[in-house]
Amino acid sequence: TFLSFKHADTLGFSVRGPSGPLVVPLGGSVILPCFVERPLAVEKVKVVWKRTGSETLVHLYQDGESRAEAQHKDYHDRAHFFTDQIQHGNFSLLLENVRAEDKGVYRCKVYSQQLADKTLVEIKDVERLLVSGSDESVSAYDGEDVTLSCSVDSHITPEDMEVSWKKTDEDILLYQNNETFSDSSDERDRDRVEFFTAEIPKGNFSLRLKSVRTEDKGVYMCLVFAGGLSVNTTVVLVQLGFSWLHITALILCIVASGSALLSWLVYSRTGNQGVIFIYFLGEIGFKNAFSYYY
Ligand SMILES: *[C@@H]1O[C@H](CO)[C@@H](O)[C@H](O)[C@H]1NC(C)=O
Numbered sequence: 584t585f586l587s588f589k590h591a592d593t594l595g596f597s598v599r600g601p602s603g604p605l606v607v608p609l610g611g612s613v614i615l616p617c618f619v620e621r622p623l624a625v626e627k628v629k630v631v632w633k634r635t636g637s638e639t640l641v642h643l644y645q646d647g648e649s650r651a652e653a654q655h656k657d658y659h660d661r662a663h664f665f666t667d668q669i670q671h672g673n674f675s676l677l678l679e680n681v682r683a684e685d686k687g688v689y690r691c692k693v694y695s696q697q698l699a700d701k702t703l704v705e706i707k708d709v710e711r712l713l714v715s716g717s718d719e720s721v722s723a724y725d726g727e728d729v730t731l732s733c734s735v736d737s738h739i740t741p742e743d744m745e746v747s748w749k750k751t752d753e754d755i756l757l758y759q760n761n762e763t764f765s766d767s768s769d770e771r772d773r774d775r776v777e778f779f780t781a782e783i784p785k786g787n788f789s790l791r792l793k794s795v796r797t798e799d800k801g802v803y804m805c806l807v808f809a810g811g812l813s814v815n816t817t818v819v820l821v822q823l824g825f826s827w828l829h830i831t832a833l834i835l836c837i838v839a840s841g842s843a844l845l846s847w848l849v850y851s852r853t854g855n856q857g858v859i860f861i862y863f864l865g866e867i868g869f870k871n872a873f874s875y876y877y
Pocket residue numbers: 614616618665668673674675
């Protein structure tokens with residue numbers, strides 16, 4: 584009857600997954616999507632995430648909580664369920680620190696009241712695609728050259744990668760697909776960005792920025808697309824400007840070389856005596872100059 588049809592429609596639900604198989608970077612993380620269009624009564628929901636075949640329990644949500652004790656130990660710290668998303672009908676699972684063995688098919692089965700539905704999520708490939716930059720920020724003085732690191736580790740060859748560099752805070756593209764761009768139309772600026780061409784076949788896409796200026800400071804991102812994946816690394820460039828430290832260092836250098844010259848003069852006139860002391864002063868001058876400079 585019309586009434587019973589309506590009743591079934593209210594209760595029934597259909598669980599959805601991703602639109603296709605997933606490719607995941609080794610060591611990275613991935614969301615295994617599982618959701619319903621219309622939210623279900625939260626307190627009645629049970630969600631079981633299993634690997635098909637082995638039937639390993641990846642995650643269990645039951646009676647309003649995640650049941651870590653029931654879960655296979657391989658997934659203890661790696662599988663995260665979003666309890667706060669259940670009310671939105673979202674039962675996706677975040678899998679972190681992905682390993683090669685994670686390749687396979689996962690089943691998300693959702694129970695609500697007397698009904699259940701499921702979806703399958705396939706991790707088709709776990710690609711080794713790691714990108715590393717500089718862990719710390721890079722600093723440079725006005726006019727200096729600076730290297731922004733970007734190194735890719737993958738079984739995919741560098742020729743099959745698409746690499747781009749951009750300055751994120753201003754959204755300026757510096758390099759894409761083997762072409763350098765300039766942040767200004769000024770012809771002289773075009774040569775400021777340089778690559779280590781011989782290093783590229785080794786996956787080293789580090790970029791050299793010449794004659795750093797104040798406006799160069801900011802966050803730079805190296806973006807790598809390969810094998811359907813995208814990874815990136817960022818480098819923060821801190822510009823120190825032309826400071827009093829420069830000047831101090833410069834003066835100390837002059838003092839140091841002056842006293843070295845003086846000690847040579849004293850030596851050539853008097854022989855050994857008196858040289859040691861003046862030489863010692865010269866040493867202090869040099870050391871200070873260095874420690875101020877760096
Ligand atoms: C489910 O929640 C996760 C975590 O907040 C989010 O990344 C994902 O996009 C959500 N999926 C859907 C279909 O809303």
